Amino acid sequence: MSDSGNAQSRDGGSSRVTCSSVGNKVTVVLGAQWGDEGKGKVVDLLAQDADMVCRCQGGNNAGHTVVVDSVEYDFHLLPSGIINPMVTAFIGNGVVIHLPGLFEEAEKNVRKGKGLEGWENRLIISDRAHIVFDFHQAVDGIQEQERQQQAGKKNVFTLTHLASQYKSMYPSLEIDVDGELEKLKTYVDRIKPMVRDGVFFMYEALHGPSKKILVEGANAALLDIDFGTYPFVTSSNCTVGGVCTGLGMPPQNVGEVYGVVKAYTTRVGIGAFPTEQNNEIGELLQTRGKEVGVTTGRKRRCGWLDLVLIKYAHMINGFTALALTKLDILDVLPEIKVGVAYKVDGEIIPHFPANQEVLQKVEVQYETLPGWKTDTSAARTFEELPENAQKYACYIEDHSGVPVKWIGVGKSRESMIQLF
Structure with a gap:
């Protein structure tokens, strides 16, 4: 904050005022579905x-x-932008850090090729970020098993169930406290130089010399703890509000907000999935898209693109543009369906339902679009895409109300077509 000039007071005198410029804007990249959209x-x-x-x-x-x-790199805790050797990477206070996992991830990716040189000197970690231990991961596994066992049972999330769950306190869980502490001590000297006051670091980055600052969200809108398909969600706010709370920055510094949308829909694990295709279409999408979780190794459930879901994500995040990924996976289909509305008891509902029981029984209203039956993987401009592929992207723009800025037709960086 800096003092800047004088302002006239109401009685005609002058008084000092404090003002501050907005500073640099950050560009935000967020998942618009259930994750795995290609944000990296x-x-x-x-x-x-x-x-x-x-x-x-x-x-x-x-x-x-x-x-x-x-070369295929996998990132879990490190910001994936760290692959650019000129970038400073920052892990904010909203991230929970498993220290052994952080260093294992970095060392694994360093062995794969160039790009992560000097990563330890380019990584800053907020001193307000929390550490998670091995037993946290064990608890997550137990809770996931319980959710799967209880899935489909009515009233499973009643007070009685929750009370019983907490009373049991996971009797099968074993915790080696001394072993955990000894393991963590081996990382102290390496982690200490990276840790800074995260709020002050972010403030200086926003208000110092002009910088291009990129924020990458993890997970996605429908996994947000408040706005996702609860209870099958993650434990953080992975919508745009999480940017401010997770980095310690004001909303006035949020600039462009890009939503990443897969050209179809996938989901890992249990929970309602209105456009899921438990048939040869779902199998084809899973196989062609190599839809296996990077972290879990589980096959992803697959279905048609759901524009009701995308519009809901846009309501919350205010996307300024979309990145449409994996369009090439649809290349072999003669026709493509898109979910455009939900019906309950024969009536179209005007919103995305919060209640899982309602979401489980919605009837999806589809529009059928012609496929293009042409390999798009070599296209590098919008004009090089088949006409029906162009129309598919335009259809998504028209119905979501958000312009498509990029279209992905392959895995590599070069396979992202920029439209404007």
């Missing part, structure tokens, strides 16, 4: 022109894949 590739593309890349929430349950020079 979009971040990698934008990071080539960035000075700083930030993670604002989540933990190593997230997974981003980046392909550079045919």
